[in-house]
Amino acid sequence: xxxxxPPAASAGTGAARTALMAAFGFLDWLWIVLYLFxxxxxxxxxxxxxxxxxxxxxxxxxxxPWWLPAASVYATHTATDTPMWVSGVIYRHGLAGLWxxxxxxxxxxxxxxxxxxxxxxxxxxxxxxxxxxxSGLGAELLRGWMSGWQVFxxxxxxxxxxxxxxxxxxxVFDWPVWFGLVFFSSLCAIYVMAAGxxxxxxxxxxxxxxxxxxxxxxSIWGVVAAGGPAAIVDKLTAMGEASRLNPFAFTGWFTGxxxxxxxxxxxFIAVLGGFGMGTSIDWYVEAQRxxxxxxxxxxxxxxxxxTALVLMRNSIWAVAILGFYVLYPDISSxxxxxxxxxxxxxxxxxxxxxxxxxxxxxxxxISTISAVLNLGAMYFTRDLYLHYWKRDATERExxxxxxxxxxxxxxxxxxxxxxxxxxxxxxxxxxxxxxxGIWLPNILQVIWWRFNAxxxxxxxxxxxxxxxxxxxxxxxxxxxxxLPDYQQFWVLMVLGAMxxxxxxxLTKPDDMDHLVRYYVMSRPIGFWGPVRREAERRxxxxxxRDAMAEREAL
Amino acid sequence: xxxxxxxxxxxxxxxxxxxxxxxxVVSPIAxxxxxxxxxxxxxxxxAGYLVLAAGVLATVFMHWVIDPKLKVISSxxxxxxxxxxxxxxxxxxxxxxxx
Numbered sequence: 001x002x003x004x005x006p007p008a009a010s011a012g013t014g015a016a017r018t019a020l021m022a023a024f025g026f027l028d029w030l031w032i033v034l035y036l037f038x039x040x041x042x043x044x045x046x047x048x049x050x051x052x053x054x055x056x057x058x059x060x061x062x063x064x065p066w067w068l069p070a071a072s073v074y075a076t077h078t079a080t081d082t083p084m085w086v087s088g089v090i091y092r093h094g095l096a097g098l099w100x101x102x103x104x105x106x107x108x109x110x111x112x113x114x115x116x117x118x119x120x121x122x123x124x125x126x127x128x129x130x131x132x133x134x135s136g137l138g139a140e141l142l143r144g145w146m147s148g149w150q151v152f153x154x155x156x157x158x159x160x161x162x163x164x165x166x167x168x169x170x171x172v173f174d175w176p177v178w179f180g181l182v183f184f185s186s187l188c189a190i191y192v193m194a195a196g197x198x199x200x201x202x203x204x205x206x207x208x209x210x211x212x213x214x215x216x217x218x219s220i221w222g223v224v225a226a227g228g229p230a231a232i233v234d235k236l237t238a239m240g241e242a243s244r245l246n247p248f249a250f251t252g253w254f255t256g257x258x259x260x261x262x263x264x265x266x267x268f269i270a271v272l273g274g275f276g277m278g279t280s281i282d283w284y285v286e287a288q289r290x291x292x293x294x295x296x297x298x299x300x301x302x303x304x305x306x307t308a309l310v311l312m313r314n315s316i317w318a319v320a321i322l323g324f325y326v327l328y329p330d331i332s333s334x335x336x337x338x339x340x341x342x343x344x345x346x347x348x349x350x351x352x353x354x355x356x357x358x359x360x361x362x363x364x365x366i367s368t369i370s371a372v373l374n375l376g377a378m379y380f381t382r383d384l385y386l387h388y389w390k391r392d393a394t395e396r397e398x399x400x401x402x403x404x405x406x407x408x409x410x411x412x413x414x415x416x417x418x419x420x421x422x423x424x425x426x427x428x429x430x431x432x433x434x435x436x437g438i439w440l441p442n443i444l445q446v447i448w449w450r451f452n453a454x455x456x457x458x459x460x461x462x463x464x465x466x467x468x469x470x471x472x473x474x475x476x477x478x479x480x481x482x483l484p485d486y487q488q489f490w491v492l493m494v495l496g497a498m499x500x501x502x503x504x505x506l507t508k509p510d511d512m513d514h515l516v517r518y519y520v521m522s523r524p525i526g527f528w529g530p531v532r533r534e535a536e537r538r539x540x541x542x543x544x545r546d547a548m549a550e551r552e553a554l
Numbered sequence: 555x556x557x558x559x560x561x562x563x564x565x566x567x568x569x570x571x572x573x574x575x576x577x578x579v580v581s582p583i584a585x586x587x588x589x590x591x592x593x594x595x596x597x598x599x600x601a602g603y604l605v606l607a608a609g610v611l612a613t614v615f616m617h618w619v620i621d622p623k624l625k626v627i628s629s630x631x632x633x634x635x636x637x638x639x640x641x642x643x644x645x646x647x648x649x650x651x652x653x
Contacts, residue, residue, distance in 0.1 A: 095593055102589070108582035112574060112620060120631060122638050128646060229598040245597065247590050271582045295628035297621075304581070308613075311585055315593035322597075382646070391647040521638055525570050542565045
């Protein structure tokens, strides 16, 4: 997920950890045990619903009111490492750092454009959508690639988020990192395997409520510890750091830590990305929430409100981190100030509330783990097993395959989590390249009828090569200077377009029958003139003249 | 505001209209105002209250514009959803070819 960030390399001293363990009282442990009991109970409670069918196990039978997937959108956008990442950018940049978290802003337009289009396609997954939107061999190649990639990505995200939890447990209890990774992810897998998406969504709702309460409580506690809101403002002003209170404290057009060019690129990517599908890697998780909503309207509101809550949560965190900055302004180690929000909780909350705080951290953690476990299992079951392996599988069989896939993903995530330190920098690069060069193709596939499977496939392949060249190879040979990330984005977008646009135009358009069926079902926005006219000619859609007459009659 | 349509037929609601574009413009603005407004309001800065109030108003306005249309799209689409679901299932199980 784009809201995730690399786990801190180290966290706290041994002495601090020992003191923290001693501070846990009976009430603290009671909070934690109670919370875990409720979560696993959700799996048992919804076991019967989850096992009814594939649709139940992965989409809760597409029957959820908007506020349930909205809570899930919020909960899954809140991972263990999210407070580390938000703490880091706010400590470095002040309130201007909020714009780093505005990546979630793609949901502003998506809620009313790509969400509507995707919900109407009734595809289980983005990979399945590829074969609804495109046709022929290219579409099948895309589906195979997309599903394999998503299974891998799920495993990677599970390992990434899991190891962050391992480090938090190491900080709090001095447990080995592997134990925190394995213990909580395994508990979470119990209810995901038992009840599938029903368990995920119901637990997410509880976790969302608990996590928000904890975030609010701890953040207010932090603000009070810093002397209150007015004192934070006064102290920052006295320190000559009043610019930290300004969300628009730019450092120039192209210079400094927070240039206008970076901000403009971020807003452009985030907001316009909502016209497409997959412009953010969070899309793949949210796509499942979209399909689980009972109507198009519920899907739209779930995405909009879930993300609104995410952005407001970031603001609450940000103010607490400003308070932390006022208390500890001289921390230079990234690994240390990224733990700011955790330190507020563990340093300032009284005994009896520490357990509630830790239960909140566990809630934050396993809401992400459960969502990604079920998502990866869905891609494996629906797109790989059912579509390419056993097309006559029964519903019961598909549910069992979903459970086994969940277990395999869990075990794979342990492997990734434990080698994460070595591969993190490579994989961050992989995530970046996935976002940059295919950003525009992800939009074109939604808004332009002529964009075909070969164009989309070639954009992925071209991007893999070009990103290595632009980010690493050419700068290391001095052919081009090392570019800031926002400039890399524009360069990769233009270079990629020079490859996939000619390929699109030199290969045949998708089959018109296929396009007409997709258009009538999904009613996409954008440049679909020839397909629209063909649908009207076949009598499948009302012509503009008929629509005008109907409107006048109304 | 007569330029905002509040009553829709199923066919007209399926089209992308001015109301969608107003929502597309207002929605990101509402997000930005809410995010900045909450942060500044928590610091008890007067500008924060104004920004937050503007964010709430933008959110209410956006829903007022788009909700009638979304309701009609949803109720009409539900009637056809079963047929589409069966079609997608057949395609995934290789029981149907295009054309």
